[in-house]
Amino acid sequence: MSDSLLATTPRFRLFIVNTGWHSDATEVVEENLENFKALMGPIPVYALSKEQSRQVLLSDPDRVGTDPCFLLIDQHASGGQGANGYHGFRLSLGRATSKSEALEIFQTFTRFIVTHMSSTDIERQVRKRLKKEGFQNVFEVLKNVV
Amino acid sequence: MNQQVTNALTALAGLFIVTWIGFEVSRRRHKLRELFDVLDKGDRNLTLQLEKLVQENEIKPL
Numbered sequence: 001m002s003d004s005l006l007a008t009t010p011r012f013r014l015f016i017v018n019t020g021w022h023s024d025a026t027e028v029v030e031e032n033l034e035n036f037k038a039l040m041g042p043i044p045v046y047a048l049s050k051e052q053s054r055q056v057l058l059s060d061p062d063r064v065g066t067d068p069c070f071l072l073i074d075q076h077a078s079g080g081q082g083a084n085g086y087h088g089f090r091l092s093l094g095r096a097t098s099k100s101e102a103l104e105i106f107q108t109f110t111r112f113i114v115t116h117m118s119s120t121d122i123e124r125q126v127r128k129r130l131k132k133e134g135f136q137n138v139f140e141v142l143k144n145v146v
Numbered sequence: 147m148n149q150q151v152t153n154a155l156t157a158l159a160g161l162f163i164v165t166w167i168g169f170e171v172s173r174r175r176h177k178l179r180e181l182f183d184v185l186d187k188g189d190r191n192l193t194l195q196l197e198k199l200v201q202e203n204e205i206k207p208l
Contacts, residue, residue, distance in 0.1 A: 013196075013200065015196045017192075017196075033208075037208050044207035045207055045208045046196075046199075046200065046205045046206070046207055046208070047205075047208055048196075048199070048205060052199065052204065052205065055195070056192060056195045056196065056199075057192075059191040059192060059195050060188070060189070060191050060192045062188070063192065066180070071185070071189070071192070071193065071196065073185070073193060073196070073197075086185050086189065086190065086193040087184075087185060088184070088185045088193075089182070089183060089184045089185060090182070090183060090185060090189060091181065091182050092180060092181055092182075093181075095177075095180055095181045096181075105181065105182075109182070123184045126182075126183075126184050127184065130178065130179070130182070130183070133178055134171075134175055134178070137171055137174040137175065137178070138171050140174075141167055141170045141171055141174070142167065145163060145166075145167060
């Protein structure tokens, strides 16, 4: 991306893809969207319509049924769009198995973005977090064995 | 003879536990990555479509 385009493009864009499954995750998103939007501050939040969401998910059938999905795209990350792919991360909240779990995951996701939105490399923060969660999983499994 | 059987059973149980731990850790890792992960090549189509919607003014920020 050219420097002039970088200057006029917001660093992040957040997309909400939701085809409208009658699920706990959809309820959690609908009930907390206003709060979420307010907490995102300068990050533009785009909520796709149900029809747009269906069209988008049809381009990636593996993701069907995992919505509501959140995709945060970092437009300024090194490599940018193109051969190196896009930068950012996603949350597939439709994978949550209960309303309380969906809410907890949504809150954790929101906190993560708010905490790291000024980080120069947010993907690195995501990887660190995943590594930390991975270690916690190992300890939990070992604890169950013991 | 009994000692040999006991040793074999202990080794078998140990192997089973280690295999189970590996399987369970891998299962949890996979589940976590399905829930939350960085964008990769698999997300390229989806991301391209989202960017296209913005560029064509099909969606506006809330």
